[in-house]
Amino acid sequence: MPEPTRPAPTTQALHTVARIGPFFAVRTDPPGPAGPRAEGYVPLAEVYAAGPPAADRLEAAPPSLRHRYTTVARRLGSDELRVAASLSFQGLAGRLWSLAVGRAALTGQAPDLEPRRLWWHPEHSAPRELWLPDADADAPPVPVDPVPAVALAERVRAAVIDQHLTPLHRVAAAASGLSGALLWGNAGSALAGALGVLHGWLRAPAQPGDGITTEDREAATARARTLARDLFATEPLRSTGHWSPGPRPTFRRSTCCLYYRVPGGGLCGDCVLPRVPGR
Secondary structure, eight states: OOOOOOOOOHHHHHHHHHTTOGGGOOBOSOOOTTOGGGGTOEEHHHHTOOOSOOSSGGGGSOHHHHHHHHHHHHHHTOOOHHHHHHHHHHHHHHHHHHHHHHHHHHHSOOOOOOTTTOEEOSSOOTTTTEEOTTGGGGOOSSOOOOOOHHHHHHHHHIIIIIIIIHHHHHHHHHHHOOOHHHHHHHHHHHHHHHHHHHHHHHHSOOOTTOOOOHHHHHHHHHHHHHHHHHHTTSTTTGGGEEEEOSSSOEEEESSOOSGGGSTTOOOOTTOSOSSOTTO
């Protein structure tokens, strides 16, 4: 039996994953003496903490989430809160899925994305809106093997759905009035998008500095396929859409993210709608 190999420190692994694209990147530099909050970041645990009920839905949402909605609405040129809330949810879900499935596929290990450790900036975009300043705190003290495929999907599900998307779903639905099915559809679409980018990167010719061998790419591709199968096999993602078979399966969601309501917007490639309503 081969000796287990100790994985690279978390920061090094995250830097390798970041080469896939900006959605797969996260800040890992140490904070200044005043900490991340001095730069406008908040731990995601605070984003998920809803306030007491209020007459105005939005007033019950955490200040950082309200700030994000108004920022996104302004950038989109939209005055519809639910559109900004929907796209904000999908964007953050995409970032979390990318970090998790990227590292899981490339290293066989799920990252520690504990919401109290992962900091978020409501005005920034990828890659700088997420910050893990103590990334190497979860580096294993002893050599370990890659996690078996089935267990890996469970760990990714726990890291993203249980720790992040379930509480974010609750807060976002309460603040915006969006349906739960639409928000979970956004989560499924975000995962499918992350897997698609990852798959394309793994199939592309290797580039200097990629940090992985051809053998590593083949192993990562196999892990990514297993993750896609297992993560979409159970709720809350199972009913978010369906995959069409083929050499490169495509995802079609069962709900609409409302992007068509953005000025100049249209339908996303995986939208359930056949055409823009009213056009």
